[in-house]
Amino acid sequence: MNIGQAAKASGVSAKMIRYYEQTGLIPVADRKESGYRDYSDADVHRFRFIRRARDLGFSVAEIQDLLSLWNDRSRQSADVKRIASAHIAVLNARIASLRQMSETLQTLIACCAGDNRPDCPILMDLEETSEAPPTGVRSAGGVGQLKSRV
Amino acid sequence: MNIGQAAKASGVSAKMIRYYEQTGLIPVADRKESGYRDYSDADVHRFRFIRRARDLGFSVAEIQDLLSLWNDRSRQSADVKRIASAHIAVLNARIASLRQMSETLQTLIACCAGDNRPDCPILMDLEETSEAPPTGVRSAGGVGQLKSRV
DNA sequence: CTTGACCTTCCAACGATGGCAAGGGGCATT
DNA sequence: AATGCCCCTTGCCATCGTTGGAAGGTCAAG
Structure with missing residues (x-):
């Protein structure tokens, strides 16, 4: 199966499949004589797993962990x-x-x-016209300091 | 006022002030003889405006619009x-x-x-073992296709 | 053989922010 | 005056996931 077909079957774009391979999230694909990547149904299965995990908002790093657990029969x-x-x-x-x-x-x-x-x-x-306090916390009712990724 | 002081007074980091200047969100700052950027209280006021808008999740592009309305006395x-x-x-x-x-x-x-x-x-x-339909919508109950930035 | 659809690699961009490095200014204390 | 320290300057790189493009090779159908 070519990358385009695997992409369609899995819902992961060909671009991202190459990217995941490059970053080590997925193993390096086999190649046909032409140099084209060659994928199996099992590969597509894995791509679907990845996509589903991404749909649930997992980061790539977390998916890496999930994938290795998925492949680990003795997991807990x-x-x-x-x-x-x-x-x-x-x-x-x-x-x-x-x-x-x-x-x-x-x-x-x-x-x-x-x-x-x-x-x-x-x-x-x-x-926020409060010219007041450079001292400490901002005036009440504010939205607060949001450091976290939102 | 130096950039560091303006940063502390406004809550916008010096890095970001330079970045905003570079990207045109704010006008190019005056310079002292030394080459240091020189800011006024009005500038700090603007930085606070920007920071507050960012705290509310506005993008820089939206802030650009908000800023021009802010400066527009005949705004609606x-x-x-x-x-x-x-x-x-x-x-x-x-x-x-x-x-x-x-x-x-x-x-x-x-x-x-x-x-x-x-x-x-x-x-x-x-x-998502449903080997079933590459045809159309995925099996019910799924989280759905999330295209939007989350 | 030509055409078009597909594949390959590499490079860049997005948005907002942080970090690091090399070089110069400003000021206070010796 | 000289030293030391902190702040300023520019510039480049990294993040994170994804998309886009360019330049070129392959495949299958006409």
Whole structure:
């Protein structure tokens, strides 16, 4: 099977298949005489696994771990569960952060007349006119310091 | 004011201030004789605006629009509201996508014994063994095709 | 044999940020 | 004045996952 067919069958683009091979996520593919990569159904199976994991938001590094567990017949499901649990914590943190943003913004939007006048509470909030404290924490109600990847 | 002081006062790192200047988000700064960038309180005010907008998840491109509205005394608040509303829609879409992932994963985790045996419903789901239809939509209950940036 | 669809490799870009390195300025203490 | 230290300057690289393009080789059908 050529890479294009494997891509269609798995839902992983040919570009990404090559990339995954290059980065070591998947083993180097066999080649036909022409130099074309040659894939089996088992390979496609693995690509589908990868795609599904990516759909669930796992990073490539996590997928690497999941793949090796998948291939390990003597694995312990606790290991899989641990990875998944760690990941869900990250997901939930992102959700919380986005929700915070969304709610703040929603409040501001609700206060904005949205007409032809220039006065706008959204811009006023962004100004955060509090000339006050360079000292410590920002004025209450703010969205807070978001360091995490969102 | 030097860039470091402006950075501390605004919460935008010196790196990012230079980056914003380079990409045209902010005007090129005046320089002192020494070659150091020189910032005013008004500049810091603008940096704080930018940082606040980023905290709310606005992209740099959106911030560009917001900034020009901010500087436009004849602006219409409807324009601001439109940008904010579009952004909140994106935020909510991301949230929905992440929630979908989180819930799916939560279900799988709940089904996983998490012991020393290899059997694991999480891996089984990732396999998505349905050899069935390359035809059209994937089997029901899946997390669906997530094209959007999450 | 030609054409078009596919494959190959390599290189670059995105967005926002951090890090490192080499060289110069500014200021306070010897 | 000289030393030391911190800050500034520019520039390049890395991240992370993915997509795009260019330049060229292969395959199968017409």
